[in-house]
Amino acid sequence: MAKVYLDSGDNFALSGAASVFGSTGTEKVVINTGVTGVVVDANVERVDLSGASSTYTFQQAGNQLKVFSGTTLVATIPLQDDTNGTQVVFSNGSVEAKVGATGLTLGGAVVPSAAAAAVTPTTIDATVTTGSGAAAGGTVTGQPFTLTSATAADVPRLTTGNDTVTGAAGTLNSNDVLADSSTTDSDTLNAVLSASLTSAPTISNVENVNLDFKGFGLTFNAGSTSNGTITVSSTQDGNTSAKLQNVGATAKVAVGSGISTLTLESSSTTLNLTGGQALTVSQATTVGTIGFVSGGSSANTVTYSAASTVKSVAVSGSQSLTIKTANLADFAANTVTKTLSGTATLTLELTATAAATDLSKVAADSFNLNVAGTQSLGLSSGANVTLSKDIASSTLGVGALAVDSSNDSFNLKVAANQTGTLDINAFETINLAIATSTPASIATLDVATITTGIANTVNLTGSQNTTISTLTGSATATAATTLNAADFGAKLNVTIGANAATVVGGASADTITGGVSTDLIIGGAGTDTLSAGGTAAGTVNDTIIGGAGNDVVYLATSTTFTTAAVIVGTSASINGGDGTDTLDFTTTSATTLTGKVIAFENVTVRATAGAVAWTTADSDITAGSTLVFEVAGGASTEDLTFSGAAETDASFNIKLTNASVTTTGSTITGGALNDSISILSTTTAADSITGGKGVDTITVVATAGNDKFVFAAGDSGIAAATADVINGANAADILKFTSITATAESSALATGTQLGTGWSVATTGIATKTNATLDDFITAATASAKAGATGMNGQAVAFVSGADTYVFAAGTDTTANTDDGLVKLTGLVITDLSNGYTTTGEFILA
Known part of the structure; x- marks a missing residue:
């Protein structure tokens, strides 16, 4: 039986049978549950038993009190022969055991001597119970101890105070026994290891085991270390590693200064992290449970590897933890429990490519794919994933263990350019954050696989310019994909792939290109370049809305507008939005823009074959703006039919600049304001140009056809400053005035007559003038136009x-001049308005 010698004032807890010898002070012995066969001497002032007084039987043997549990002798207590005897404490209170003239008493009740029997104390102090307080004399002060031998056993008699044991290099050995009876104090062992200790010393109930690995490649066997925290550190220059073997379930591990690599040869270990640590931890044996307690004042990082599959991983603490691993399967195949407090988070970082892995039940806050190469991962709804490297052609989808639903979400942070196909499937909401330090690129973003009938949305954020070379949207015709860059803080360059998609631009100058399906392209506040795609047959089905900036819209080569290209709720398929917007496209077939283009300020059709037709509505052109509409291109054979007659609050600048036009000719009609109409190509056809109201300027250059210029009643002003202007008219061109009722013109001026040297007109009611000015002529003409039968009503004069x-x-x-008009033919001197032309109101320039 073990013998325990107490120092004065000691409090000592027994975990097994022992003979306990008190000292000259006031000592206390606690007999833990299940302990039997204890003998104390009369120098011990207090004995604590774990149960209530009613659970024991008692017997007197001379001056000794024997305490039984059933038939088992728990303790033999010689009583002190003084006024208060020996204090015996139960879970229900404290009594005095005394020696009297009539025998032994327990709390005033007589203890039988013939046989053990129950005794009910008549006096008991319920305020003092087992384990509470200390024996008379106060608390116990911890003692210092020193290990002395490299081979012999050091067995210091630890107290119930906070003892400190110091072991110099080589003095801690496998024969040492450091056992403390108390689990409520805070003992400390400070030992230096200069050589591996592969046979385990006994270290029990020493709460702080601090080991200095002062050497290289050292190992400590912790198989007999229990109920304490083993902290490994190193003061050896150049050494950063330590190995622990056989760490038991009741021991914890912490890493102090000087150690960055820890090897654990144990099946179940809890590792305490002290803040700001970056450790490499490996387990070389079959792993049951690995626990990480992330503490300290800042986040911790552990690079972890295991020789075999981990059965469970437990993460707790108050600080965020990143676990780096080369094999996520170590975590995916097992239970990961996370009880981090506050805002602390757990991140699993993959440092090597792995086979298809389902992470949908892993209790991590985020995953960091920090290795280049293909991955295939199953994730839960709400998963957070960072791509720190190029993961090539990889698949990230809803895991088999997760419950697929109609509202799965996925948060993806792209911190590295992606050169392959990034396949994200079965998520309805994908929050894509660009986190690169330089402009980013994604070769192919494939979100085609989704829940049947449910659309998906990609929300793009970030501050780096980003190129998505191909966006492969939903393959489900009834549930298209939307890429929403409304909150994106940089330029987006994206091309839509084969499947239909909607792309919404942001505040920067985005470039968005449609595909071959029916796409919806919506520009943002920036100056965007928006391009519609097209099928091989040249059909564009895209809907484009420009947005607030000065946008440029391009359509694919060989463009034909179709009725499928319609914005819901309107009749237009391409809407420039606010700002000064440009539409630019090439067509090889007949193209009709009527009802399909609105709010553009610049429209260019690069036609190579086929006619172009556009009849604008008043609402198609932004009020107060000027539409520049140009038909341009190489040698072509198409006509332009343009009518802006419905326009009341915007102007036109219409230019036909292609090299040639068919013999059919173009028909162009302006609006109510001041328009500019130009035919700048070499054309063999007879064009018809109607300026409309306002001060219009019509320019024809090197046209061989007999062009017709049409003016409605009152379209032009009757002052020189407000007259319509025709530049480049030929002598054979035709002027048509809808206000003229006669088939013959008024008598022409004499050949060569110049204003200022005299002019005369017969049968017009205008008297012959000499040295008349332009204003004189206009005054006389307007007066004659109101002169009734004697005037020139319904006629024209040049x-x-x-x-x-x-x-x-x-x-x-x-009575008024509201239906009169004045037209200026710049650079053309004519001598007659031909009266040989028989169509009412039309005159041939001669």
């Missing part, structure tokens, strides 16, 4: 001013 010809057309109104 006169020459310098190198230009002015044609005045008088309407039939004899």
Whole structure:
């Protein structure tokens, strides 16, 4: 039986049978549950038993009190022969055991001597119970101890105080026994290891086991270390590693200064992290449970590897933890429990490529794929994944263990350019954050696989310019994909693939290109470049809305507008939005823009074959703006039919700049404001140009056809400053005035007559003038137009001013000049308005 000698004032707890010898002070012995066969001497002032007084039987043997549990002798207590005897404490209170003239008493009740029997104390202090307080004399002060031998056993008699044991290099050996009876104090062992200790010393109930690995490649066997925390450190220059063997379930491990690599040869270990640590931890044996307690004042990082599959991983503590592993299967195949407090998070970082792994039940806050190469991972809804390296052609989808639903979400942070196909499937909401330090690129973003009938959305955020070379949207026709960059803080360049998709631009200058399906492209606030795709047959089905910036829209080569390209709720398929927007496309077939283009300020059709037709509605052109509409290209054989007659609050600048036009000719009609119409190509056809109201400028250059210029009643002003202007008219071109009712013109000016040297007109009611000015002529003409039968109503008159010809057309109104008009033919001197032309109101320039 073990013998325990107490120092004065000791409090000592027994975990097994022992003979206990008190000292000259006031000592206390605690007999733990299940302990039997204890003998204390009369120098011990207090004995604590774990149960209530009623659970024991008692017997007197001389001056000794024997305590039984059933038939088992728990303790033999010689009583002190003084006024208060020996204090015996139960879980229900404290009594005095005394020696008296009539025998032994327990709390005033007589203890039988013939046989053990129950005794009910008559006096008991319920305020003092087992384990509470200390024996008279106060608390126990911890003692210092020193290990002395490299081979012999050191067995210091630890107290119930906070003892400290010091072991110099080589003094801690496998024969040492450091056993403390108390589990409520805080003992400390400070030992230096200069050589491996592969046979385990006994270290029990020493709460702090601090081991300095002062050497290289050292190992400590912790198989007999229990109920304490083993902290490994190293003061050896150049050494950063330590190995622990056989760490038991009741021992914990912490890493101090100087150690960055820890090897554990144990099946179940809990590792305490002290804040800001970056450790490499490996387990070389079959692993049952690995626990990480992330503490300290900052986040911790552990690079972890295991020789075999881990059965469970437990993460707790108050600080965030990153576990780096080369094999996520170590975690995916087992139970990961996470009880981090506050805002602390757990990140699993993959440092090597792995086979297809289902992470949908792993209790990590985020995953970091920090290795280049293909991955295939199953994830839960709400998973957070960072791509720190190029993962090539990889699949990230809803894991088999997760419950697929209609609202699965996925948070993906791209911190490295992706050169392959990034396949994200079965998630309905994908929050894609660009986190690169330089402009980012994703070769192919494939989100085609989704829950049947349910659309998916990719929300793009970040501050680096990003190129997505191909966006492969949902393969389900009834549930398209939306890429939403409304909150993206940089330029987006994206091309839509074969499947239909919607792309919404952001505030920067985005470039969005449609595919061959029916896409919806919506520009943001920036100056965007928006391009519709097209099928092999040249059909564009895309819907484009420009947004707020000065956007440029391109359509694919060989473009034909189709009725499928319609914005819901309107009749337009391409909407420039706010700002000064440009639409630019090439067509090889007949193209009709009517009802399909609105809110553009610049439209260019690069036609190579086929006619172009556009009749604008008043709402198609932004009020107060000027639409620049140009048909341009190489040698072509198409006509332009343009009508802006419905336009009341915007102007037109219409240019036909292609090299040639068919013999059919183009028909162009302006609007109510000041328009510019130009035919700048060499054309063999007879074009028809109607300026409309306002001060219009019509320019024809090197046209061989007999062009017709049409003016409605009152379309032009009757002052020189407000007259319509025709530049480049030929002598055979036709002027048509809808206000003229006669088939013959008024008598022409004499050949060569110049204003300023005299002019005369017969049968017009205008008297012969000499040295008249332009204003004089206009005044006389307007007066004559209101003169009734004696005037020139319903007729036209031409006169020459310098190198230009002015044609005045008088309407039939004899009280006002609202239906009269004045047209200037710049650079053309004519001598007659041919009266040989038989169509009412049309005159051939001669």
